[in-house]
Amino acid sequence: MADEQVILITGTRKGIGRYLAHYYAEKAFRVVGCSRGEVDYELDNYRHYCLDVSDESRVKNMFSEIRKLYNRLDILINNAGIASMNHVVLTPLETVHKIINTNYVGTFLFCREAAKLMQKRRYGRIVNFTTVATPLKLEGEAIYASSKAAVASLTEILARELAPFGVTVNAVGPTPIETDLIRSVPKEKIKALLDRQAIHRFGEFRDIANVIDFFISPKSDFVTGQNIYLGGI
Amino acid sequence: MKEKDRLVRTIFRAVDEYNRGLSEGGPLEKSLDKVLFGKSGRLDSLGLVNFIVLIEEKIEEEYGMAIVIADEKAMSQKRSPFKTIGRLAEYVSQLLEENKNG
Numbered sequence: 135m136a137d138e139q140v141i142l143i144t145g146t147r148k149g150i151g152r153y154l155a156h157y158y159a160e161k162a163f164r165v166v167g168c169s170r171g172e173v174d175y176e177l178d179n180y181r182h183y184c185l186d187v188s189d190e191s192r193v194k195n196m197f198s199e200i201r202k203l204y205n206r207l208d209i210l211i212n213n214a215g216i217a218s219m220n221h222v223v224l225t226p227l228e229t230v231h232k233i234i235n236t237n238y239v240g241t242f243l244f245c246r247e248a249a250k251l252m253q254k255r256r257y258g259r260i261v262n263f264t265t266v267a268t269p270l271k272l273e274g275e276a277i278y279a280s281s282k283a284a285v286a287s288l289t290e291i292l293a294r295e296l297a298p299f300g301v302t303v304n305a306v307g308p309t310p311i312e313t314d315l316i317r318s319v320p321k322e323k324i325k326a327l328l329d330r331q332a333i334h335r336f337g338e339f340r341d342i343a344n345v346i347d348f349f350i351s352p353k354s355d356f357v358t359g360q361n362i363y364l365g366g367i
Numbered sequence: 368m369k370e371k372d373r374l375v376r377t378i379f380r381a382v383d384e385y386n387r388g389l390s391e392g393g394p395l396e397k398s399l400d401k402v403l404f405g406k407s408g409r410l411d412s413l414g415l416v417n418f419i420v421l422i423e424e425k426i427e428e429e430y431g432m433a434i435v436i437a438d439e440k441a442m443s444q445k446r447s448p449f450k451t452i453g454r455l456a457e458y459v460s461q462l463l464e465e466n467k468n469g
Contacts, residue, residue, distance in 0.1 A: 190435070191433070194433040194435065195433055197433075198427055198433045201424070250420045250423070253416075253417065253420065254420075298413055
């Protein structure tokens with residue numbers, strides 16, 4: 135079945151999304167990816183779209199093409215996300231809009247369009263991205279953490295709304311991983327954060343892929359509305 | 368008139384497909400004024416969701432335009448565009464016009 139499955143991953147230009155695109159392409163999934171810019175890699179069973187995940191008409195058009203090309207979508211991984219460390223008093227409104235648009239609006243839009251395609255075959259797996267910054271209530275990450283709290287809530291409710299369509303909706307909340315997203319965070323802050331995990335190490339891409347593998351397995355059809363935090367939060 | 372016929376035929380194709388996928392409940396009728404949704408309607412909320420998705424798909428096949436039927440305007444209208452196929456056709460026709468011009 136894996137060789138026929140179509141998986142859509144957002145934010146595949148770098149970091150976790152890039153890893154997941156390669157990981158699932160190697161597993162013989164048909165991978166569709168997107169990001170604001172072009173990717174610097176080519177994979178046999180990978181197709182890329184350049185778009186902003188919160189741009190409704192571009193997103194609609196991409197889904198139309200997926201429908202025409204494959205007439206199915208089995209899995210959606212809503213990985214695209216941006217962060218910005220800042221004290222609330224120093225946070226520009228423009229930054230808030232950008233974070234909410236990418237992290238929350240983008241996730242909503244992709245869930246909505248994916249559900250339309252998935253419900254045709256009464257099968258689908260959606261995995262959203264949350265963050266340990268929410269339960270850890272990290273200072274300086276108010277907007278990022280709250281945008282992801284919204285994603286967690288969206289996940290729980292969509293799990294119920296989409297259950298009749300055979301679509302499960304779950305979320306994975308990574309710990310800090312050494313990606314661009316945390317490049318600007320001071321080292322001592324990261325250390326303090328890792329110390330609050332049950333297991334005091336950086337997360338790795340494979341940790342996330344492992345949870346996603348579980349959520350997207352056809353056997354996981356009784357697992358929905360769940361949010362798994364890594365590292366023991 | 369021809370344009371309206373084309374649109375209604377397109378929506379009726381969505382009705383056919385909806386009826387083919389029915390596992391329970393009666394089929395939808397190809398009628399412009401039978402109540403679809405609401406107290407005396409044939410569709411429950413999930414049925415309406417399925418039907419709207421099918422219409423969006425058929426519209427795209429026929430007109431090459433990706434529209435979102437359940438948009439802000441549709442949801443806020445006093446006279447629901449989802450009540451009958453006739454009203455849906457009127458609403459979709461407006462959306463197609465806006466899409467052509469915009």
